[in-house]
Amino acid sequence: MLSTVILGLVALAFVLIVIEDIIHVNKAKTTLFFGTLCWILAFIFPMNGATSADVSEQLNHNLLEIATLWLFLMSTMTFVAYLNSKGFISELVGRLLPAEFSERKLMFIIAGFSFVFSSFADNVTATLVSIAVISGIKMEAAKRVKYATLIIFAVNSGGVSLITGDVTTLMFFLAGKVTIANLLLLVIPAFFAVSVLALLLSRGMNEHFKIEKVRKPIAFADAVIAGIFVATIGSTLLMNILFDIPPVLTFLFGLGVMFLTYQFLLRKTTSKSILNYVREVEFETLLFFLGVLLLVGIMKEIGVLTHITKLYMNLEPVVANYLIGLTSALIDNVPLTAALLKADLVMPPNEWLMLTYATGVGGSILVIGSAAGIIAMSKVKELTFLTYFRMAGYLLFAYTLGYAGVYYFGQFAS
Template sequence: MAAMTFVAYLNSKGFIENIVNRIMPKRISERKLMFLVGVFAFIFSSISDNVTATLISLAVVLSLKLEAKKLIRYATLIIFAVNSGGVSLITGDVTTLMIFLDGKVTISNLLLLIGPAFVSVMLLAALLSIGLNGQLDFTKTKQKRIEKTDITIAVIFLSTVIATLTLSVLYSVPPLLTFLFGLSMMFLVAQFLMRKKDINKDMIDFIREIEYDTLLFFVGVLLLVGALKEVGMLSHFSDLYTIMAPEYANYLMGILSAGVDNVPLTAALLKADIVMTQQHWLSFTYATGVGGSMLIIGSAAGIIAMSKVKELTFMNYLRLSFYLLICYTVGYTGSYLMAGFV
């Protein structure tokens, strides 16, 4: 909620759009844009929610008026990059946060997933850019002046994310406390800086712009999972781990999360009390975070992209599933190997 409040403020002020507009060059090759979009979606989804990261990344691509086949490629990369960017930070993905709060992984261990996740995104960008040799002209809108207040809020946001990671690793400070402290600082500083301005909106109003439907969805899912545990249904999820080794079971669970939402799947396994090493839990974190990218309906980013890009249908996305499977496999293998250094 705290992260979404920060993003809601910066987005409503046009700060994020302004930054993107300043960074993008006037002319860029289609191949270079593919990698640039992948990097942007990966980084931005790490510090904000997947919904916002997907919408902003798609807005950049849609403004270029690309032909349908190329637009589908860019949208596919955004979905995979957004899901990959969130797995290494508790601010970026709900399943990562759930596994962390259950004590299965630590923040310092999660940082090991950044490398494999980023490599898999770059690999997908390379595969999807095959055959893209054209040049694109980026039409820039009139640059707006960035207010000092907005810059200050952005600095507080980034400082909060860095402090959350640092304090948790060094002093085991609960991330909840750090983020709520950062949110409090945002309210205090913004109210002070805007005290003399004639504004019709209080800072507290930005909390109302949060996608509460998304948060309530997660609450509902967790309640259902708790009910399933009480009637003994969750025990069946652990059967797969009795048939095969955890590293292979986790890989299949990631792919399964594309058909079954990753949040209830993660909650189910946590409730089932499956015994795994931290290396296996880290690879499971990657699998459930990125595995939903295998199908367009497997993640919130995919659903949003399908609603915004008319050309992106279930079958069109499925045609690129081989590329996605290759990159998911590379990322999962890398995450399992990196987790071995824990």
């Protein structure tokens, strides 16, 4: 009985997210309310003979995962908040972009940049930096939504082909389901799908942008902080691969280095504390993450996610994998991947590659289906669930095209 009630509350929470623009209630408020309510009900009415201690252990496990994500996001966002406030990112982008370019050319520049950058950096950082590029250019609201849509799809597509770019890809790799060599087969179909989406979204966009190349000097301290940011990203990937150090620990260390460096370099020239930039972090986004992950966590604990694996009993793996990708647009792909790995599915390497692509990219279909989407929604005010949903046809086509490409290239997996 309680499982039904919780599922109803989860469904209601997601409906309220969808109609946020109609009811004018912030999505962070609704998800946090329903997420905590579901867990409170789990304590008051324990299921399957569980005790309060059992539920508490389940909650603590979920909170640990959420806290890890929170701290990682806070660290990343603090770096970006500092560099944005100093105008470093906009100045750097201004120097890299040509003085004049078409809307279509910008679309492909954004596609390529987001795809490549997300292969080496985490999706959150790649999204923040890519959104910063379009934020500095004046354009119509509808066009900004198109660019943001492309960024979300490109970021998710770029991260799927390397273990450094996507958590679920790393999970499949560590479980021995895919190899580095096989994952590289995803690059061509994934990038082709992104390119096709860029082509579709750029239809009818014929205007030209002109950027006044007024170079502003970049302060030495800002350049040093940017270097620390880049070094933190690189060391996070390297330390995780070599020593299995959790990314959040390395990024918090990098944040500590940033604080100390700022204090040393600017102790005589400014009275503003570096900690003030932590206050500029979008905590509304973090609260939304908290609420969503609490909802997903309770769904996992009541056993809803395990039912998804029954797809493989009734459908061919090629079809089931495709549908799992669409499911990841509603359910966080990390617990979804964990449930699939625990189900001990038996598939050849090419089908595991298809599942890797599906779980990594399928979340792009809905804006709430991936971290990239949630971050973009918090940064681009024109981007809402409904405005993004209008692009669902393009996104579904690009996802299907990429999946078909993986089906072809997966034949060469060994």
